[in-house]
Amino acid sequence: MATSTEDYDVIVIGGGPAGENAAAYAIAGSNRTAAIIEHELLGGECSYWACMPSKALLRPAGVLAAAQAMPGVRETVGDATLDRHAVFARRDEFTSHHDDSGQRRWAASAGIEVIHGSATLTGERSLELSTGGHGDPPTRTLRARHAVVIATGTVASVPPVPGLREALPWISRDATNLREVPERVAIIGGGVVASECATWLLALGVRELTLIVRGSALLASAEPFAGELVAESLRASGATVLFGTSPSAVRREQPRDTGVGRIHGGPVTITLEGREPGEITVDEVIVAAGRHAATSGLGLAAVGLRDGRVPTDDHLAVEGVPGEWLYAVGDVNGRAALTHMGKYQGRVCGDVISARAEGRALDGARFTASADHAQVPQVVFTSPEVASVGRTERAARADGIDTETVEIDIAVAGSSLARDDFAGRAKLVIDRGSDTLAGATFVGTEVAELVHAATVAVVGAVPMESLWHAVPSYPTVSEVWLRLLEARRA
Numbered sequence: 001m002a003t004s005t006e007d008y009d010v011i012v013i014g015g016g017p018a019g020e021n022a023a024a025y026a027i028a029g030s031n032r033t034a035a036i037i038e039h040e041l042l043g044g045e046c047s048y049w050a051c052m053p054s055k056a057l058l059r060p061a062g063v064l065a066a067a068q069a070m071p072g073v074r075e076t077v078g079d080a081t082l083d084r085h086a087v088f089a090r091r092d093e094f095t096s097h098h099d100d101s102g103q104r105r106w107a108a109s110a111g112i113e114v115i116h117g118s119a120t121l122t123g124e125r126s127l128e129l130s131t132g133g134h135g136d137p138p139t140r141t142l143r144a145r146h147a148v149v150i151a152t153g154t155v156a157s158v159p160p161v162p163g164l165r166e167a168l169p170w171i172s173r174d175a176t177n178l179r180e181v182p183e184r185v186a187i188i189g190g191g192v193v194a195s196e197c198a199t200w201l202l203a204l205g206v207r208e209l210t211l212i213v214r215g216s217a218l219l220a221s222a223e224p225f226a227g228e229l230v231a232e233s234l235r236a237s238g239a240t241v242l243f244g245t246s247p248s249a250v251r252r253e254q255p256r257d258t259g260v261g262r263i264h265g266g267p268v269t270i271t272l273e274g275r276e277p278g279e280i281t282v283d284e285v286i287v288a289a290g291r292h293a294a295t296s297g298l299g300l301a302a303v304g305l306r307d308g309r310v311p312t313d314d315h316l317a318v319e320g321v322p323g324e325w326l327y328a329v330g331d332v333n334g335r336a337a338l339t340h341m342g343k344y345q346g347r348v349c350g351d352v353i354s355a356r357a358e359g360r361a362l363d364g365a366r367f368t369a370s371a372d373h374a375q376v377p378q379v380v381f382t383s384p385e386v387a388s389v390g391r392t393e394r395a396a397r398a399d400g401i402d403t404e405t406v407e408i409d410i411a412v413a414g415s416s417l418a419r420d421d422f423a424g425r426a427k428l429v430i431d432r433g434s435d436t437l438a439g440a441t442f443v444g445t446e447v448a449e450l451v452h453a454a455t456v457a458v459v460g461a462v463p464m465e466s467l468w469h470a471v472p473s474y475p476t477v478s479e480v481w482l483r484l485l486e487a488r489r490a
């Protein structure tokens with residue numbers, strides 16, 4: 001039974017990176033009150049299960065590969081492999097051993113109250129809270145004077161393949177928080193999670209790794225050469241990449257819930273559609289087949305919405321809900337499922353709530369999440385890395401842009417000094433009408449840091465003519481910019 005009603009100015013449901021930013025910005029510099037309702041750990045998927053552990057697992061492999069490719073170092077390092085225990089220990093440091101007290105201290109210092117529990121919307125500005133989980137009797141009733149923000153993120157999807165769910169497959173949480181390294185692994189999916197996960201598992205010594213990809217490419221939404229180079233590199237590291245097939249049935253001997261990141265039972269046999277041989281047997285199967293909005297039990301029907309992605313306008317206000325009191329930020333709104341974009345939306349949303357609470361007009365660019373539209377940067381931390389921003393050539397043409405492209409291999413003084421075996425490719429997508437950059441993709445070793453320059457050019461609509469005067473330092477990998485502009489001039 002509900003025991004009391006408590007009022008806050010702003011209530012955020014979900015304490016991931018997007019929700020944290022929305023709460024902090026909504027009350028910054030004011031005496032407004034804010035609560036974040038979180039049913040797991042403050043910090044969300046990114047901190048404990050996704051970005052942080054995955055990147056902590058990938059970095060040591062990158063460092064070892066760089067050392068083994070560098071004369072003068074490789075003679076010292078030899079063909080050493082990673083020390084799994086040390087890699088896991090560093091990963092666990094980055095996830096704070098799943099202890100969110102550091103994040104809670106931050107919240108307290110920002111004036112945010114963190115309430116443990118699951119929230120259900122019951123009507124305009126009102127929620128019920130249960131501490132045991134959705135379905136348990138509510139213990140508190142909360143009301144928001146100004147705004148409720150939905151920031152509940154997404155959960156991994158498990159396709160309805162006969163026997164797959166019963167086999168207790170690993171999802172990304174197991175793969176990032178692995179405690180045991182299976183000898184033989186199959187990964188279902190060919191997107192970002194599948195590609196990154198294959199990269200760290202091979203580096204950690206998985207003996208046989210098979211990617212089961214229903215389409216014809218890895219990283220299908222990137223420029224085609226990105227997926228091709230990543231597939232080539234995974235194959236060179238021993239992976240089998242099967243395109244154009246999906247599992248039609250899965251069976252496992254003695255599935256057991258042994259805990260996150262531990263092998264969940266006996267061998268798993270996967271039947272593949274339209275393949276000869278039609279079956280593979282592995283020690284663990286990982287599902288990396290996309291994610292869906294975490295809205296089950298949220299009570300969206302009480303405010304006239306359906307379960308699933310929560311669409312918003314560019315101020316992050318939920319579409320179809322009058323009164324400017326309900327907002328959605330981060331993965332749950334489906335605008336751009338990346339931590340940095342969720343945090344950006346959180347900042348915009350918090351500023352909008354703050355302005356509306358103070359009766360100020362939404363005057364100025366910072367109140368509109370314009371970058372979600374075709375200005376999104378992303379780095380896929382495979383080997384080679386894929387760093388991109390804005391539109392691919394395909395997306396630009398689909399959007400009716402008068403498109404010009406320039407594409408080259410990355411081989412500049414800076415890149416060959418960085419690594420003897422440096423190989424990569426770069427592409428600019430140019431809007432001929434405005435003579436500005438519509439998108440850019442860099443694929444290569446440690447190209448992640450190249451993308452922000454492209455992001456500034458895309459967001460700033462810098463004329464291509466002006467980019468001539470942005471002279472890259474010598475000898476750096478950034479000289480690829482000069483080569484791209486030269487290739488366009490030729």
Ligand SMILES: Cc1cc2nc3c(=O)[nH]c(=O)nc-3n(C[C@H](O)[C@H](O)[C@H](O)COP(=O)(O)OP(=O)(O)OC[C@H]3O[C@@H](n4cnc5c(N)ncnc54)[C@H](O)[C@@H]3O)c2cc1C
Nearest residue numbers: 014016017018039044045050051152153330331337338339
């Ligand atoms: C393996 C993996 C690696 C990734 N790597 C990267 C990367 O390198 N870079 C990048 O930009 N992105 C990466 N992502 C994506 C990134 O994790 C998400 O974009 C990001 O976590 C979204 O943040 P969010 O705040 O919207 O949601 P989340 O981080 O999912 O947080 C939502 C929070 O809401 C809570 N919650 C849900 N429902 C309720 C409820 N009813 N009541 C109370 N609390 C609730 C959850 O417990 C959770 O803490 C990765 C994703 C995966 C799966």
Ligand SMILES: NC(=O)c1ccc[n+]([C@@H]2O[C@H](COP(=O)([O-])OP(=O)(O)OC[C@H]3O[C@@H](n4cnc5c(N)ncnc54)[C@H](O)[C@@H]3O)[C@@H](O)[C@H]2O)c1
Nearest residue numbers: 159189190191192193194214246288289290337379380381
């Ligand atoms: N470095 C990063 O930026 C990073 C890293 C990891 C994840 N993420 C984000 O997390 C999100 C989730 O990543 P993801 O890789 O799970 O999703 P995704 O959408 O990138 O890829 C899903 C893959 O699963 C396949 N698939 C879907 N349903 C299937 C089915 N029924 N049978 C067989 N295959 C199926 C798709 O064809 C695709 O290859 C993405 O938005 C991604 O951008 C980002």
